[in-house]
Amino acid sequence: MDIALLVKVLAPCLPFLIKVGNKAVEGASQKVGEDVWNKAKAIWAKLDPKVEAKAAAQEAAADVAKHPEDEDLQASLRVQLKKILETDTALAAEITQILQAKTAQxxxxxxxxxxxxxxxxxxxxxxxxxxxxxxxx
Structure with a gap:
């Protein structure tokens, strides 16, 4: 599992994923593109319960949502996601499949x-x- 790639996909979408609303969804797909947005939504749907259950991961995700381009905050999120995915290999496999799925032509x-x-x-x-x-x- 490439955690760095995972965070690169999620980081620009987190402000929208954490505050999902009709306007947020519209802004997200315009900012990152429909394919990236759809992958990020699918990944976040699987990750969110695990992130919510872990205070440090929740804080790291919230920090990246506020400052998606901050490399230091992304590093913190990478560490938290790595810990989550190392303990849940089935989830890691599911997310890997989503990341590797072909995008629409x-x-x-x-x-x-x-x-x-x-x-x-x-x-x-x-x-x-x-x-x-x-x-x-």
């Missing part, structure tokens, strides 16, 4: 250019793509 409605994803019908930016700016239609 892009439809013909979107295209990618210069590291950004655009909606073809409106030409509005809908996401950011990691990597160089090749055009993928």
């Amino acid at each position: 892009p439809t013909g409605d979107n295209f990618q250019m210069q590291g950004k994803s655009y909606d073809q019908s409106t030409f509005k930016q809908v996401g950011k793509i990691e990597g160089k700016g090749d055009v993928n239609l």
Whole structure:
């Protein structure tokens, strides 16, 4: 289980996962992308009861939710999640499956250019793509 990857997926979503509401969900999928948001929701649904049961994990998650880009806070969350997942190997296996699941393939409605994803019908930016700016239609 790659705990660092797990925290990288969860960190930008935690402010929305901890304060779930219709506006929060809308903001999350716009900020991190629908695929990452869906993975984070599925993972958090499995992790949340374990995090809630452990005060230190709860505090670490709340801290990352307040400051998702703080590497020190992410390190604290990594330690807590590592402890949880080392004691629950079945949960670790489930989360690994979610992390490794293929994301939905892009439809013909979107295209990618210069590291950004655009909606073809409106030409509005809908996401950011990691990597160089090749055009993928």
